[in-house]
Amino acid sequence: MNTPSIPSSPAASRRKILQTGAAVLGALGMPAIVRAQAGTKIRVGYWPIAAGLPFYAAVELGYFREAGLNVEVLKFAGAQQIMEGMLSDRCDASANGTGSANIAIGEIAAPGTFKIFCANPSNVKNVLDEVIVPVGSSAKTMADLKGKRIGSGPGIQNVTLAKTVLERGGATGATVVELPIGQHVAALAAGQLDGAYTLEPTGTIGRLNGTTRVLEAGVIARYVLGDPMAPWFGGSASLTSSFIKKHPEEAKKFITAYGKGVSYVRSKSAEARQYLKGYTAIEGALTSEVPLAAYTLYNEFTPDDVAHFQKFFDLFFEKGIFSSRLMVDSMLYKG
Numbered sequence: 001m002n003t004p005s006i007p008s009s010p011a012a013s014r015r016k017i018l019q020t021g022a023a024v025l026g027a028l029g030m031p032a033i034v035r036a037q038a039g040t041k042i043r044v045g046y047w048p049i050a051a052g053l054p055f056y057a058a059v060e061l062g063y064f065r066e067a068g069l070n071v072e073v074l075k076f077a078g079a080q081q082i083m084e085g086m087l088s089d090r091c092d093a094s095a096n097g098t099g100s101a102n103i104a105i106g107e108i109a110a111p112g113t114f115k116i117f118c119a120n121p122s123n124v125k126n127v128l129d130e131v132i133v134p135v136g137s138s139a140k141t142m143a144d145l146k147g148k149r150i151g152s153g154p155g156i157q158n159v160t161l162a163k164t165v166l167e168r169g170g171a172t173g174a175t176v177v178e179l180p181i182g183q184h185v186a187a188l189a190a191g192q193l194d195g196a197y198t199l200e201p202t203g204t205i206g207r208l209n210g211t212t213r214v215l216e217a218g219v220i221a222r223y224v225l226g227d228p229m230a231p232w233f234g235g236s237a238s239l240t241s242s243f244i245k246k247h248p249e250e251a252k253k254f255i256t257a258y259g260k261g262v263s264y265v266r267s268k269s270a271e272a273r274q275y276l277k278g279y280t281a282i283e284g285a286l287t288s289e290v291p292l293a294a295y296t297l298y299n300e301f302t303p304d305d306v307a308h309f310q311k312f313f314d315l316f317f318e319k320g321i322f323s324s325r326l327m328v329d330s331m332l333y334k335g
Contacts, residue, residue, distance in 0.1 A: 040250045041070040042243065044093045045082035048075060048280040050201060051097030051120045051128065051235050051293045056275040058261030067253040075279075079103075079235075080155050087113060092243040093254070096120045096295065097235045100309075101157040101316055104326050116238045117255050117333040118262060119309070120293040121231030124218030127291040128234065130203045131165065131215045133195045134188045139215055142169025142223075150174045151188070151196035153181040157234075160319055161220055162197035168223040169216075182281065188212050201282055201290040208285060224315055225308055231296070233309045239333065255298075255333070262295045298333040306332075 042064075046052045058064055064071040074091060076082045079099035083106040085091035094103065096118060107114045122128035131150075133139050145166065152162035159176060166174045176197075179187060184196040189211040196202070197219070206212025216222075220232040237258065244251040265272045269292055276282040282290055296305060309328040316322045 040068065040247060041072055042092045042247075042250065042254055043072045043074055043090070044095055045074045045076050045085050045091040045098070046095035046279070047077075047079055047082065047097050049097045049199065050276055050280060050282060050290050052095040052279065053272055053276060053292065054118070054258065054261035054265050054295060055095035055237070056261075056279040057264050057272050058257055060275050061261070061264065063257040063260045064254065067257040069250060069254055069257065071254075078155055079157065080105075083114075086238075086240050089240075089242070091240075093239045094237055096237045096293070098237070099155065099157040100233055100236045100312070101160070101321070102155065103236055103238055104313055104316070104322065104331070105156070107331055108323055108326055112241050114238045114331055115241055115244060115333040116236045116331050117298045118237040118258060119233040119296050120235045121233050121296055121305075122218065122293055123221035123230060123232060124228040126294040127203075127217045128200050128293055129161070129197070129220045129232065130200065130217040131195055131197050131219055132184070132188065132203050132206055132212045133215045134191075135206075135211055135213050137194070137213075137215075139195065142166065142171050142216060142219075145169075145171035145174050145195050145215075147173040148175070148194035149192075150176055151179045151184050151193045151198065152176050153184075153197075153199060154178045156321055158197070160316060160321055161224065164315065164319070165197055165219045165223045169219070185209070185212055201286055204286060204290050208289065220312075225311055230308050231294070231305055232312060233296070233305075234312070235293070238331075244333075252335075259297055262297060265292065265295070299335060301332065 079102040082094045082098050083102045087106050087110055103114050139145055152158045162176050181198055181202055184198045184202050185206040187193045203214045218228050221230045222228045239251055273287050276287055306328055313326055313328055317325045
């Protein structure tokens with residue numbers, strides 16, 4: 001099936017384009033092409049969550065176009081689909097928010113395929129991950145969820161982390177139920193779940209509508225990395241090695257333009273929030289309330305950062321999810 005390119009359009013029509021693309025995605029199970037620009041083409045997959053903000057801003061502010069790149073924006077239903085798209089040459093890159101463990105699974109399947117150039121760390125301060133409960137829940141600590149039904153986002157990264165957090169937090173005997181993250185608040189409000197390991201903006205949505213509260217935030221940093229302030233590099237922006245080899249100069253231009261998006265979000269976070277609208281379901285009051293991720297570019301990683309990243313990957317090896325121990329440093333883009 002041939003999917004027509006959607007040309008650049010004014011902001012007023014962006015929503016219509018995205019809604020049309022989302023409808024195609026739902027009907028066909030394929031990524032929705034959101035925007036194409038002039039120049040060398042690079043197909044970038046994203047999952048519609050807040051962590052992708054530097055990418056959304058870079059597209060809207062024309063940073064890629066200025067670099068002479070034709071960025072084809074592909075909206076996927078989840079991180080695993082993005083990784084599979086990169087493996088099958090349907091996608092050249094992933095935006096931030098794509099699960100790092102999903103990328104790692106792809107790297108193990110096809111060594112040398114993925115190069116991470118930007119990751120989005122979170123912890124108790126830069127909140128992404130959290131456990132939430134119904135607003136009327138009596139739970140005060142993680143251990144109070146013993147034997148309860150706990151929701152988790154779909155996919156091996158979410159489920160593995162949910163089980164680990166509950167286990168190490170003392171919630172023995174809890175049953176983990178996979179459910180799309182957008183349904184967590186409704187399931188808790190309806191009494192179908194007793195809690196949920198989830199990602200923002202879920203906690204903010206539940207707080208604003210008065211149905212849920214955060215039991216604990218930054219749970220991966222605390223229960224997996226052992227320090228509430230440790231950086232959990234749960235999501236990453238990456239390029240395929242094949243694109244880098246075939247288009248080395250364009251790859252450098254892409255990463256530089258992406259870095260401008262990161263700088264913009266860091267320095268003008270209030271202004272940058274407007275670009276969540278259209279790319280994600282975040283709009284209205286939620287736009288100013290949702291926590292924003294932090295970002296670490298490939299040339300900003302410290303030895304401690306790499307060690308924390310490695311500890312995260314090692315969990316999946318210890319749990320038998322990774323068939324071999326994968327070294328983070330081998331996956332980092334070197335410039």
